[in-house]
Amino acid sequence: MVRKSVAIIGAGVSGLAAGKVLLEDGFDITIFDRHKTLGGIWSPDRAYFHQHTQTTANLMEFSNLHDTEAMDCAPWQNIHNYLKRYANKFYLIERIRFETKIILIDKNDLKNGKLPWIVKVETASGDHETFEFDLIVVATGLFSTPEKPNFRGQNNFAGSIIHITDIKSEDQLKNKRIIVIGGAKSAIDMATLAAMHASSCHMVFSHSYWIIPHKILHGYISLDYGFSRIFTHIFDPFPNAPHSAAFYFLHRVFSFVFTKITDSIANFLISKYKSDLFADEKFIPKGSIRNAHNIMRVTKEFVAMIRENRIIRKLASIDEIIDKTTIRLDSGEFLQADLIICATGFIETFPFLSETLTKILVRNTTRSTSDEGIDLDLYRRIIPIGIPNIAFIGLPAPLHTWMFYEVQCHWMSDYFLGRIKLPNTEKEMLEEIETTRQFIYKMFKRKSYYFQYYWLEPMEIYLRDMGLSLYRTNNWISEYFGVYRPKRLSTLHDERKAKAEGKTRNFWYFSFQHTILLFLFLLFLWFFF
Structure with a gap:
C-alpha cells in the first residue's frame, strides 16, 4: 500500500501533534515552518520577553510525553525545550523544513479527491519550489499574524x-x-x-x-x-x-x-x-x-x-x-x-490559501461578530464542506488547548483513513457549523473559534465520532472529580487501531450505578448476616 503524503503547515503545538499522530498512522509527513525553529508562539522567533504560561504544572503537555521539568507558570523557554524533546522522541524533527514560507496551496479541482494538492514555497535563500501532496493539514493556529x-x-x-x-x-x-x-x-x-x-x-x-x-x-x-x-x-x-x-x-x-x-x-x-x-x-x-x-x-x-x-x-x-x-x-x-x-x-489569516479555496471556506459565514479575521466554515472546526483531503488543526481556543488539539488530530487522522462517518448531506454539516457559531457568539460575543470553558464537551464529540469511550479512568470518582490530565488520552492510538481491526477493548469502569449496587449489597449483608 502506497503511503499518502501529507503537508503540515506549521511546527507549533498543533502542527507537532498532527505530525506525531499521522506518522504513527502510517502517513508520509512533511512539516513546513517559516521560522528557524519549532514551537510557534513558544519559539525564540515568536515569544516575547517574559512570556510564560498561566497554567499549573503538567497541564501543558502531550499525553505520550510527561514533562518532568514542568512548573507552574513556566517561562516560554521551558515549553520550547519540551516541544523539542517531543519532536525528537517521535522522529518529527527530521521531517521539518524550517525557514520555508508557504506561498500558495491550491489544486486544479478542489472537489476532486483524486487530484494532488499543489504547494508552492519560498525558502530562506529566496528560491521557489513546488510540491505535490495527497493531503494538507493547516496548523498555523490562531496566533500566527x-x-x-x-x-x-x-x-x-x-x-x-x-x-x-x-x-x-x-x-x-x-x-x-x-x-x-x-x-x-x-x-x-x-x-x-x-x-x-x-x-x-x-x-x-x-x-x-x-x-x-x-x-x-x-x-x-x-x-x-x-x-x-x-x-x-x-x-x-x-x-x-x-x-x-x-x-x-x-x-x-x-x-x-x-x-x-x-x-x-x-x-x-x-x-x-x-x-x-x-x-x-x-x-x-x-x-x-x-x-x-x-x-x-x-x-x-x-x-x-x-x-x-x-x-x-x-x-x-x-x-x-x-x-x-x-x-x-x-x-x-x-x-x-x-x-x-x-x-x-x-488576527486569523490564511494568506497562502488560494482565492478560490478561501471563498468556499467563508461562503456561509455570518458576519454577526465585530471581530476582524476569517471565521472559516469547518465541520467540527476541522474540515471544510465538499473539499476533501484538507484539514485545519488548532483553530478552536478552549482553556485546555493541548489536549484538545491532540484529540482533534486523532479525529483528523481517522477522517483521512475513511473511518469517520460524516453527515449524509452538506446541509447537515452546515447546520452543525452554524449552530456552534451562534452558540459561541451568544455565550461570549466572539467568533466560533473561542470556546473558552468548552474544552471537554467538544473533545467528547470527537471521541464519540471515533467510537471511543468517553470515560478515561476506571472509576466514576476520579472520572468526574479528578483533574482531567493529558495522560487520560495516552491510549487513543491503540484504541483507534483496535476499533479499526474489529477488536473489543477490555475496559472495566466502576460506575456510580456499581457503587449503588455495592452499597445495597453491603446493606443486605449487614441486615441478614
Whole structure:
C-alpha cells in the first residue's frame, strides 16, 4: 500500500501533534515552518520577553510525553525545550523544513479527491519550489499574524509603536515611559516587566477581564479542578454534546443552581481583589463570569505593582497621538510616552490559501461578530464542506488547548483513513457549523473559534465520532472529580487501531450505578448476616 503524503503547515503545538499522530498512522509527513525553529508562539522567533504560561504544572503537555521539568507558570523557554524533546522522541524533527514560507496551496479541482494538492514555497535563500501532496493539514493556529492597531496621528509620535512579540529584552524598556495597550494575559506580563524597568507604565484597555487566582471557591479548591469533568457541568451544554437526557433536564429545570455557583465564584473574586485590582469598582468586569470574553491568572508581582501604583491602569482607548510624546485617551486624559506596546493579540489569516479555496471556506459565514479575521466554515472546526483531503488543526481556543488539539488530530487522522462517518448531506454539516457559531457568539460575543470553558464537551464529540469511550479512568470518582490530565488520552492510538481491526477493548469502569449496587449489597449483608 502506497503511503499518502501529507503537508503540515506549521511546527507549533498543533502542527507537532498532527505530525506525531499521522506518522504513527502510517502517513508520509512533511512539516513546513517559516521560522528557524519549532514551537510557534513558544519559539525564540515568536515569544516575547517574559512570556510564560498561566497554567499549573503538567497541564501543558502531550499525553505520550510527561514533562518532568514542568512548573507552574513556566517561562516560554521551558515549553520550547519540551516541544523539542517531543519532536525528537517521535522522529518529527527530521521531517521539518524550517525557514520555508508557504506561498500558495491550491489544486486544479478542489472537489476532486483524486487530484494532488499543489504547494508552492519560498525558502530562506529566496528560491521557489513546488510540491505535490495527497493531503494538507493547516496548523498555523490562531496566533500566527500579530494584530497591531493603527492610531490617529501616529505619524506624530517620536517613539516606537510595536507589537508585544517584538519585545525580546528588558533593555528595550529601560528608562522609557511606556503605554501597554491591552488588558489580557500578555499585557499583564509586559506591564509587570515594564513596571520593573521603565520610568513609568500605563495599561490602557477598553474593558476589564475576570482574574482567576490559584484557588477558587473561597480558597478551598485548587484552580486545577477547574479542569475536571464535574466543573465543566456547571456551564450551559455545548451543542450536540453527548450528555444524557437527565443532564439536559437538570440544566433546564435547575439552571438557577448552576448560575448561583458561577455567581459565587465571581463574588469570591471580587472580594479577594477588592483591596487592589478591584479597589476602583470600574475595573470590576461587567456581566456574568459565565459569559466572560476572557479570563486569566495574574502573578503576585502584578498585583504588587498595582498596589504600589507602579502600573497605572486606564479604562479607555487611545483617541489620538497629539505630538511626539503626548497621547490623548477617549476619556479625555493625556499621557506621555516614549514607547507604545500593543498587546492586542493576533488576527486569523490564511494568506497562502488560494482565492478560490478561501471563498468556499467563508461562503456561509455570518458576519454577526465585530471581530476582524476569517471565521472559516469547518465541520467540527476541522474540515471544510465538499473539499476533501484538507484539514485545519488548532483553530478552536478552549482553556485546555493541548489536549484538545491532540484529540482533534486523532479525529483528523481517522477522517483521512475513511473511518469517520460524516453527515449524509452538506446541509447537515452546515447546520452543525452554524449552530456552534451562534452558540459561541451568544455565550461570549466572539467568533466560533473561542470556546473558552468548552474544552471537554467538544473533545467528547470527537471521541464519540471515533467510537471511543468517553470515560478515561476506571472509576466514576476520579472520572468526574479528578483533574482531567493529558495522560487520560495516552491510549487513543491503540484504541483507534483496535476499533479499526474489529477488536473489543477490555475496559472495566466502576460506575456510580456499581457503587449503588455495592452499597445495597453491603446493606443486605449487614441486615441478614
